[in-house]
Amino acid sequence: MLKGKKIVLGITGSIAAYKACIIIRELVKRGAEVQVVITPAGKEFITPITLSALTQKPVISEFFSQRDGTWHSHVALGLWADAMLIAPCTASTLGKMVHGIADNMLITTYLSMKAPVFVAPAMDLDMYAHPSTQENLSTLTKRGNHIIEPQSGFLASGLEGKGRMEEPERIVDTLDAFFEPQSLAGKNIMITAGPTYEKIDPVRFIGNYSSGKMGFALAEECARRGAMVTLIAGPVALKTVHPHIYRIDVDSCEEMYQAAVTYFPETDVAILCAAVADFKPAQIAPQKIKREKDELTIRLQPTHDIAAALGEMKKGGQHLVGFALETNDEQQNALSKLKRKNLDFIVLNSLRNEGTCFQSDENQITILSKTGRKGFEKKDKGLVAKDIINEVEQMI
Numbered sequence: 001m002l003k004g005k006k007i008v009l010g011i012t013g014s015i016a017a018y019k020a021c022i023i024i025r026e027l028v029k030r031g032a033e034v035q036v037v038i039t040p041a042g043k044e045f046i047t048p049i050t051l052s053a054l055t056q057k058p059v060i061s062e063f064f065s066q067r068d069g070t071w072h073s074h075v076a077l078g079l080w081a082d083a084m085l086i087a088p089c090t091a092s093t094l095g096k097m098v099h100g101i102a103d104n105m106l107i108t109t110y111l112s113m114k115a116p117v118f119v120a121p122a123m124d125l126d127m128y129a130h131p132s133t134q135e136n137l138s139t140l141t142k143r144g145n146h147i148i149e150p151q152s153g154f155l156a157s158g159l160e161g162k163g164r165m166e167e168p169e170r171i172v173d174t175l176d177a178f179f180e181p182q183s184l185a186g187k188n189i190m191i192t193a194g195p196t197y198e199k200i201d202p203v204r205f206i207g208n209y210s211s212g213k214m215g216f217a218l219a220e221e222c223a224r225r226g227a228m229v230t231l232i233a234g235p236v237a238l239k240t241v242h243p244h245i246y247r248i249d250v251d252s253c254e255e256m257y258q259a260a261v262t263y264f265p266e267t268d269v270a271i272l273c274a275a276v277a278d279f280k281p282a283q284i285a286p287q288k289i290k291r292e293k294d295e296l297t298i299r300l301q302p303t304h305d306i307a308a309a310l311g312e313m314k315k316g317g318q319h320l321v322g323f324a325l326e327t328n329d330e331q332q333n334a335l336s337k338l339k340r341k342n343l344d345f346i347v348l349n350s351l352r353n354e355g356t357c358f359q360s361d362e363n364q365i366t367i368l369s370k371t372g373r374k375g376f377e378k379k380d381k382g383l384v385a386k387d388i389i390n391e392v393e394q395m396i
Contacts, residue, residue: 001179002172003031005082008113010106011051013041014088014165016122020046022168023087024054030176035077036060037106039093063105074105078112083175086110087148088122088165094136097145118175120148120165128163146243148174174241182226183393189227190267191219192260192306194234196253198280200298201289209358210275212236214323217385218271219245225389230267232259234274253277253303260306264313269392271321272307273347275358279303311342319395321388322346334368344395345369347388367391 007027011020020036027034034055038048048059060077086093086106093106097119102108110117119140127133141147150166165171193215197205216238219231223242231240231247234256240247248263250256253276264270279300289296307322314320322343324334327350334348348366364378367388376387 001176001181002027005032005175005179006080007032007034007175008077008081008084008109008115009034009036010084010086010089010093010110011036011038011042011046012086012088012090012093012106012122013039013044014090014122015045016088016165017042017045019165019168020087021050021054023085023171024051026168026172027175028054030172035081037077037109039104039106041090041092060105063108074108074112077109078114081113081115083115083118083178084110084113085118085120085171085175087118087120087168087171089119091121091123091127091130091133091136094119094121094133094140098136098139116144116146116178118146118148118171118178120171121163122165123163125163146174146178177224180224184222184389185226187222187227187268187396188230188266189222190230190232190260190263190270191215191222192232192234192256192270192272192274192276193219194236194238195275196234196256196277196303197251198253198277198303199284200281201285201287203288206277206280206300208275208277210234210236211358212238212274213361214363214381214384215271215273216240217381218273218388221382221385221389225393230263232256232263232274253280253306257304257306257309261309261313264310264318267318269319269321269396270310271388271392272310273323274306275325276306277303305341307337307341307343314342319344319392321392323349325349325351327351331366331368331373334366338368338370345391 011017024034035057036051036055036059038059038061051059096107097110102111137147148166148171150164194212195208195210197207199205219229220242222229223244229245231245233247233249235251248259250259280303282299282301310320320343324337324346326333330348330350334346338346346368348368362378363381363384365376365384367374
C-alpha cells in the first residue's frame, strides 16, 4: 500500500541511525518515494552521501542549501508528504517536538507537517523510563502522533526491550498497514484468545499449551482494516500494538465468559479463538496441596460453553466464528460444533499437521461453513489471519 506514497524520513543522532538505510531500502522496495531530513547530530552517525545514494535525492539537513541564499522549505515538505517517519528518534528530539523548539530542519519540518507522523524512539532504557520521556511520548500520542515501539516480552517492570528502536521491517510494516483500505471501518469485532487457567490451589492450575498468537494476529489484522477490536485475552506473554484494540485480560473461563457475554451485544462479529478449558476443579483448595499421599483425586465439573452461550444470544446482523482443534474425525466433529453452537463458519485446526497449532508461528486451517469447505496451505499465523478475515468480510 506504499506504492506511490511520499515519505519524509527524519533521522536523529542515535546509534541506531545506521538502520535508517534498511528502512529506506524497504520503503523504496515497496514503491515509496523517500526524502531524508537529518539533524546535525545524525550526520555524526551516518553520512548524507550514503542516504542520498539510497533515495536518489539530496539529503536535507540545513535551512540554507548554499551560500547564495537558496533555502529548503519545510512548509513545502509538509505539504508534499503523505507521511513523516522519524526513525531513530532520540529523547532530545522528542522533547523538541513536544515543546516546539525549532532549532533544526527536522523539527521545523515536523511542525509544518500536514500528514500523519510516525515516531520510532531510540535511546537507552534509563532515558526511556525517565518521567520526562514518558510524559513526552504520552503528549505526542495525545496529539495524534503514532509511536512505534518494540514488540517484546514483559519484565516485572514492563520495560523489557523498551528504548531500543523497533526493527526496520516492522516500522515499514506499520506504515504499510496505515495506508491499507479501511474495509472494516465502523465495525465492532470481539475476539477471544489464549488459554484459560482453572485453579486447583493457589499455585497450581489446569490449562493448555495455547500461546494466543493466532488470536492476537486476528486482532491486529481486524484493527489494521479499521475495526474497533475488543480482545479478551487469557494469560499470555504477548502485547497488542494497534491503538484500535481494547484488551481485557482474564485468567479463567468464568472471567472470559463474563467479559464475552458483556461485550457481545454491541458486537458485529465475534471470533472465538481462545482455547478455553472444558473442565475446572469442583473445589479450589484454599492452601497449597501437600504431597502426602501417593495419589490425588481432583473432581472436575464443566465450565461455561462460551460459544454455545453466544450462539443463543446472537441476533440478526451479528456473526459468530468458532475454532475447532481436533485430533480425529476432524471435519465431522467441526461440522457438528458449527451446527450445535449456531456458528456462521468454523476454523478447523488439526494436531496431525506438524509444526502448527500450539506454540507455533505457523498454522494450517480449513474453513467450514454450511455451504462449503475451503482448505489453505500451511503459513505464518499473520497470513492465516488475513485469510480468516477475508472470509469474515465476505460474510458481512
